Amino acid sequence: MIQRCRRAGDGEPDDPRIDALAAALAGHFLADSSLLPVLTVLDDRDDGAIRYELLTRHGVDKKPAWARLTVLIETHLRAAGIGIAYRTPTD
Numbered sequence: 001m002i003q004r005c006r007r008a009g010d011g012e013p014d015d016p017r018i019d020a021l022a023a024a025l026a027g028h029f030l031a032d033s034s035l036l037p038v039l040t041v042l043d044d045r046d047d048g049a050i051r052y053e054l055l056t057r058h059g060v061d062k063k064p065a066w067a068r069l070t071v072l073i074e075t076h077l078r079a080a081g082i083g084i085a086y087r088t089p090t091d
Helices: 002-009 016-031 033-044 048-057 064-079
Strands: none
Touching (some): 002 064, 016 033, 016 064
16 A cells, blocks of 8 residues: 555546545554554644644645645545544645
């Protein structure tokens, strides 16, 4: 799955395979609840919003497909009831 993520970064943001990859990754996180604290750990930090922005926006100008992938993963996780306090900017 990691290789698919790397390749997705080289694709176009509107590639329909990104939707499927996002669903698969969200399913992976949901299937192993030990991975979920990594996604929400920034909620407890005073600088969490800034760190979250840096993590999710890093390289967006060079790999916009990754930005879309992140937004879609977050959407799937939120739909499953996982609380992620910060939102990835979509602009």
